Amino acid sequence: MQFKDYYKILGVESGASSDEIKRAYRKLARKYHPDVSKEPDAESRFKEIGEAYEALKDPEKRAQYDQLRQGGWRQGQEFRPPPDWGAGAQSAGDGQGFSGFSDFFESLFGGIGGAGFGNGRRPGGAGVRARGRDVHATVEIDLPTAYAGGVQRLSLGGGAGSRTLNVRIPAGVTEGRQIRLSGQGEPGMGGGPAGDLYMEVRLKPHRLFEVQGRDVHLTLPIAPWEAALGARLSVPTLGGKVEMNIPAGTSSGKRMRLKGRGLPGKTPGDQYVIVKVVVPAAESARARELYEALKAEQSFDPRSGMEGLS
Missing domain, CATH: 2.60.260.20 (Urease metallochaperone UreE, N-terminal domain)
Structure with a gap:
């Protein structure tokens, strides 16, 4: 599998603050969202950006990743897990893993459930019950809807599966606000609960x-x-x-x-x-x-x- 430099993917320094990482993710997610972007690689870039943010937004995951990155690994370099990585954490290839994230991500964090170093259990094994991953998406709404509230139609793809949701927008919603839909993320494993869907609001420009x-x-x-x-x-x-x-x-x-x-x-x-x-x-x-x-x-x-x- 190939090493992924999540800092390089988001365009931030390794010492970036949580707010800087969040701002970089929001900017790139808006640019490469498949529903609005004209870039030919928009869908793959959108997934890659989401994976990088998933790895760096959580302090524990970020610390684990930083520990690995200190070994001098570079983006795209052929990657072999260290001996103490944990049996079974290695992936069979370079494709998308079970969760919709790459095999590299799942190897590092143990797949859904976030095992990290030394655990090495991947989801799907006998007796494994794990909560589904949370999904992050951007929803664009016009200013009159932000003022009065209403229902917005949102199309989702990728790890959450292709589907369309009618989302209720609360009156007075502002730019950058996150709307949480419980149980609308990725399905759980072994009877585990589904993750949640977090939608970040983006206001469309208004002519007046x-x-x-x-x-x-x-x-x-x-x-x-x-x-x-x-x-x-x-x-x-x-x-x-x-x-x-x-x-x-x-x-x-x-x-x-x-x-x-x-x-x-x-x-x-x-x-x-x-x-x-x-x-x-x-x-x-x-x-x-x-x-x-x-x-x-x-x-x-x-x-x-x-x-x-x-």
Whole structure:
């Protein structure tokens, strides 16, 4: 079998923190998810990334792996287990093991149930009862569903088997949140319970709103006369349109808050409205005349205070 450098697969250093490993996994899992990736090797890369994260996210497994890696092994190098590895822990080939992970992974951790060094028992033996592995997946949802909740259809493949689930999304779910579905992971062995399914939420980009945690940001275009004279405008929010006052003399970039109009939760987020003054072109003689009259009437210098700057 071949040695797998799980740090290299995730693109992190061997001294990376748990948070760094998690961030690297999330980034690569989104990139190579078979449902969204156009890469020709997306499915195999997705499985490889998931296996690397499974090995490094747990401190005990990571310590066992680091102990082995200190022997100077390199990615893709032909691997022979050390003498004290444990009889029976060796794999017969380089293919996918019983659990959907590689034979190298199962040899190192003893297959489902996580035996580790010195145990060497692989699942499937007589009398072995083991819980199924947990499965990790990414679910992409649109912002209105994140706000109001709903049902999302999720297709799963690989180690969990090909299947489709209708997943209930709670109202107010945020980016990176994990939703756990008990018993929806890999089946157990010898009558053991199935593992769980952990879905990491990814919010799809929205044409109007940008989300930061539970807060929502909206850029609101207004006309010059609305900015100068003030106006009462209808502003879109995730919960529907609301009326908002634009004070007279408002400039581009002014930020106003609509309290509690972000994603719902124990402490609801807010919606921040960033004003953008949009100037219409002088496309007619009359429009140009009005601009010239405004110029003559006002002693306004938008660049005052910039004198002396180099």
